[in-house]
Amino acid sequence: MALSQPISASPSSGPRADIILYNGPIWRGLEEGTTEALALWQGRVLATGSLEELAPFRDDATRMIDLDGRLATPGFTDAHLHPTYLGVVMDWVDISPQKAPTLEALLTAVKARVEQSQPGEWVFASGYDQTKLDVGRHPTMAELDFIAPNNPVMLIRTCTHVQIANSLAMQAGRITDNTPDPDGGKIDKVNGRLTGFLAENASAPILDAVPPLSRAAAIDAIERAGTYCLSVGITSVMDAAVGMKAGFEEIAAYNEAKRTGRLPVRTWMALQATPAHDNIVPQCHDLGLVSGAGDDMLMVGAVKLFLDGSVGGATAWMTEGYLADRDNHGLQMIPTQELETMVLDYHLKGYQICAHAIGDGAIDQLITAYEKALDAHPDPDRRHRIEHSGFLAPGQNERMQKAGIIPSPQQVFLHDFGDAYVTMIGMDRVYSAYPQKTWTQMGLKPPAGSDSPVCDPAPWANLHAMLTRRTGKGTQLDPAECLTIEEALQSYTEYGAYSQKQEHVRGKLMPGYLADVAVFSRNLLEATPEEILTDTVCDLTILGGRVVFERARV
Incomplete structure (x- = not known):
């Protein structure tokens, strides 16, 4: 049995759990594996072990949740979406x-x-x-x-x-x-x-x-999106461009939503910095809103830059042209010297940086800017990120590894858009795109994300793509990049937390960690990819030790 460190008294004289989950596999983390029962107390994981071992933490007020064979995991993190x-x-x-x-x-x-x-x-x-x-x-x-x-x-x-x-x-x-x-x-x-x-x-x-989004409308949107995320097992998100819909007013909307109990999920805010007229970073910096400011529920995360577009829109910056127009290489959104100046400036101001880069041209431009900033002012744990990081050139993975850069992909893109990608740029470039197994083996710790509303934040298609590397139409992409289900869960939990420098707070179900739990309708560890895709739902979600979503079981 594992007990939380702050508890010095014996279980017989110690705290009593608010919730105990039992009778089903409880996946605590890749290295920790599963346990039989899980006790939660005051918003944190209290203990794990067998139901018998956890019996001293139970009293008449403890809610007992029978998993009935279903899998419980740490609450999922969607590491890249746009809630507002x-x-x-x-x-x-x-x-x-x-x-x-x-x-x-x-x-x-x-x-x-x-x-x-x-x-x-x-x-x-x-x-x-x-x-x-x-x-x-x-x-x-x-x-x-x-x-x-x-x-x-x-x-x-x-x-x-x-x-x-x-x-x-x-x-x-x-x-x-x-x-x-x-x-x-x-x-x-x-x-x-x-x-x-x-x-x-x-x-x-x-x-x-277009008339600007009011603060009230922004709060409504934040609550609506967050409530949906809870219903699919997501308890933490990155808002990948705060300011995109309502400028600096979105910061106020998020804080008011939190204050009034209308912020459903833990939110790590990436501050919109491009294009220039939407840049809210100067206002945030003047107020001391730098990376890490906030708390476990609402935190300033990274500065968000946009370097190129999308493959489906033929605007991702590719060094090799698109099939329909070989002269079209997509769009370079920021001139190189301007980008390098921006990256260095934000790096010096203490910000983690996350930048949208899908094509190999944009990825190369971004890695170079990160390398120059880190060479000039080393910080081995800054964890700058490349959002999407889809279509790489040889050597770019190794450069990311050396610089401590995190790729932040959306494998669901391969499921939803993989066949369109083939039409746009050919199978050769799509086959090994978004190489999540390679990144995992290299220790780059890639999280999982949906880029919602681009794709549905429900994790089923994302997990299916991680496990099979098949598109929605069944086209088989590089099977060497398939993950195991445990590795896929790690991306959604531990790596999501790591990408936000929260790996010692959440992402595992171990004593002392935040009591964020997702319970699925089946044991995902034993389910086929097709069962996960077509016949799985989230049955129950716990945030901070409180049940915040519960599906009626038929």
Whole structure:
């Protein structure tokens, strides 16, 4: 039996557990393995062992939770998602392939929302993937104008890096046929006329014209998204771009949500630093909000930079061009000298840095900037991160290992978008992308994430991709990069905590650790990948020793 260190009295005279879980495998961590029973007290793990060994910690007030063979694990960490944005998107029109597999279905869904809206009211829809539409292309401005002549409309591609706007939305952003491409963005035109397609920074003028998200609406979104995360076993998240939806007001929204009990999950905030007009870091730094400020429930994490786009949107910065246009290498979002200056500045100010880099061109640019900052001012435990880190060039893994850089991937991308990736850049570059087994073996400790609302934060597809390396259509990618179920759980728990410098506080179910627990509907350690994908749910979630989600069992 393992007892927490602060307890000096014998079990017979010591504390009594608030909750004891028993009668099922309790996975404490990769090295620690499973135990039969788990006692929780005052928000922390009190003890682990057999039910008999934990009996002295039980009294009439202890809630006994019978696992009935189900697996309990540390609460999962989604190391990269956008809770505020997810909460907002949950109120938008859903045009994902599951809801709108055809262009006609997509336009019908958007038209229905337009007809429910007042003239001039903005209409947003998200989740489309042109590679999965029956027409195999993006919707157009003309098609949106036809269904929405009196409302500004914007469609957001599933990757969030591409948007389609109608004429009224373009007018709101003062984008015309004569508007040039901005730095780090693309405005598509055919024969000199707008098509509606906008990539990366090109959509900024339109988004600036949208009424800002109020603090009350931001809190509603934070609560809505966090509540959903709890229902799928996620107890900790990284908000991968605080400030993206409401600027510095999001900091206030998060703190008010916490103060009023409306922050459902532990949140590690990555502060939006690019593009320049959305940079909230100067305000945060002036207030002393640097990495580590806060507490176990709400903490300032990293500074967030964007270096490129997405493969599906043909905007990820690749050294080799895209198949449909070999001259297109994607978008470089930040000039190299500017990036290196920013990285050094934030490094000196004490920030951990996490930067979006998917293509090998962006990854190389970022690793070099990190290397230069760390060489000039060494900090072997800063743990700068590369968000996504999907398509690497030879030698980049070794450079990350030497510099102590953490790759922060989303294996669910391979499940949801792997076949589209093959269409965009070819099997050779996709086959061994997102090499999580290699990273694990190299000791890089890659966490797991969903990038929600890009992908569903529910962990089933992510776990399936980690275990099988198969796409949603069944295409087999490099099987040498498959993880075991224990390694996959480690990514979701221990490595998630490590990526946020919280590995001594959470990510395991050992005495003294935070009492964050997820109970799943089956024993994942013995389930097939297909059972995990199609027939598994989270039955119960505990945060800080308190049951915060419980599914009714039939």
